[in-house]
Amino acid sequence: MSDERVEAAMERIRANGGRATVDRRAVLEALVRNADHATAEELAELVRAELPDCNLATVYRTLELLERLGIAFHVHLGHGPSQWHLAEAVHHHLVCDECGAVVEVGDHVFDPLRRRILADTGFVLDPHHFSLSGRCARCVAVSPSSTSGSGPARR
Amino acid sequence: MSDERVEAAMERIRANGGRATVDRRAVLEALVRNADHATAEELAELVRAELPDCNLATVYRTLELLERLGIAFHVHLGHGPSQWHLAEAVHHHLVCDECGAVVEVGDHVFDPLRRRILADTGFVLDPHHFSLSGRCARCVAVSPSSTSGSGPARR
DNA sequence: GTAATTGCAAAGCTTTTGCAATTTA
DNA sequence: TAAATTGCAAAAGCTTTGCAATTAC
Numbered sequence: 001m002s003d004e005r006v007e008a009a010m011e012r013i014r015a016n017g018g019r020a021t022v023d024r025r026a027v028l029e030a031l032v033r034n035a036d037h038a039t040a041e042e043l044a045e046l047v048r049a050e051l052p053d054c055n056l057a058t059v060y061r062t063l064e065l066l067e068r069l070g071i072a073f074h075v076h077l078g079h080g081p082s083q084w085h086l087a088e089a090v091h092h093h094l095v096c097d098e099c100g101a102v103v104e105v106g107d108h109v110f111d112p113l114r115r116r117i118l119a120d121t122g123f124v125l126d127p128h129h130f131s132l133s134g135r136c137a138r139c140v141a142v143s144p145s146s147t148s149g150s151g152p153a154r155r
Numbered sequence: 156m157s158d159e160r161v162e163a164a165m166e167r168i169r170a171n172g173g174r175a176t177v178d179r180r181a182v183l184e185a186l187v188r189n190a191d192h193a194t195a196e197e198l199a200e201l202v203r204a205e206l207p208d209c210n211l212a213t214v215y216r217t218l219e220l221l222e223r224l225g226i227a228f229h230v231h232l233g234h235g236p237s238q239w240h241l242a243e244a245v246h247h248h249l250v251c252d253e254c255g256a257v258v259e260v261g262d263h264v265f266d267p268l269r270r271r272i273l274a275d276t277g278f279v280l281d282p283h284h285f286s287l288s289g290r291c292a293r294c295v296a297v298s299p300s301s302t303s304g305s306g307p308a309r310r
Numbered sequence: 311g312t313a314a315t316t317g318c319a320a321a322g323c324t325t326t327t328g329c330a331a332t333t334t335a
Numbered sequence: 336t337a338a339a340t341t342g343c344a345a346a347a348g349c350t351t352t353g354c355a356a357t358t359a360c
Binding site: 078 | 231249251252258260264265267268271272275276277278279280281286287288289290291292295
Binding site: 176177195212216219235 | 333
């Protein structure tokens with residue numbers, strides 16, 4: 001179950017003066033195992049499969065550390081808790097306001113926008129922390145132009 | 156202080172079976188007065204200038220109503236509370252992870268991306284609810300490639 | 311041994327909600 | 336008057352934090 005990505009990350013933690021603890025390794029493994037996005041709570045659940053006593057606060061603290069080191073990132077997908085994923089999985093999220101579906105798109109789709117924004121404003125778009133909303137193909141097909149619909153999928 | 160946009164919105168509320176109350180008008184006026192984005196708390200503050208007893212819960216409920224009617228929208232700009240603005244001011248926010256600066260860009264900048272995503276996935280990007288992050292021109296100039304920097308502007 | 315990390319419990323902050331009192335139409 | 340809206344206070348949901356106990360180095 002140990003992954004070279006996990007080892008590399010532990011290495012970076014240590015290189016940064018941090019300590020290589022069991023809990024941190026477990027959080028990393030949970031992130032690797034759950035290739036997609038997961039909430040802190042979900043990750044804690046995964047971690048507890050191996051480390052029954054792992055505390056949610058520790059998961060939060062570890063995620064914060066991993067983000068500081070550029071190993072993991074979080075995104076706010078509409079409402080609800082943040083979603084976490086490994087930095088390597090660079091993709092972006094289109095969240096449907098109506099049904100809550102999440103469509104992922106590769107980073108390269110943003111290249112023209114990135115260039116345009118850089119040229120216009122000097123702003124460098126972060127390749128990780130995107131989250132766009134709108135309406136997914138299915139909801140558009142069902143009711144092409146509803147403004148309110150049954151309301152966005154909140155909470 | 157009364158604005159034709161306020162009147163039009165009150166009209167829509169009434170047309171939708173809602174009631175034209177003092178509080179709702181006050182929230183609308185606060186949104187108009189504060190052309191840019193503001194949090195619910197900030198709007199409540201503005202409202203209280205005229206309506207000292209206006210309750211925060213009422214502001215939240217009014218904003219929810221306005222959003223349902225397509226009159227106002229909220230965005231999650233990184234961390235902290237949601238930011239609200241009138242629907243007419245269609246613009247998007249680039250939030251600097253390092254210093255927290257917010258750079259606004261017009262909606263048209265997204266047109267090519269919008270077309271591309273529609274073609275690829277059928278997803279219709281919402282013109283309002285965007286929020287992108289990255290690093291602003293100033294921060295990039297200061298330290299062209301810091302990963303951690305002094306850390307993103309949290310909370 | 312010492313400094314970093316963890317667990318626990320409590321608090322913080324934003325937002326929502328139940329219900330009685332008030333206001334609008 | 337009837338139905339919608341408000342105020343209040345409490346709760347909910349996510350996240351952070353203080354501090355004593357534990358663990359890594």
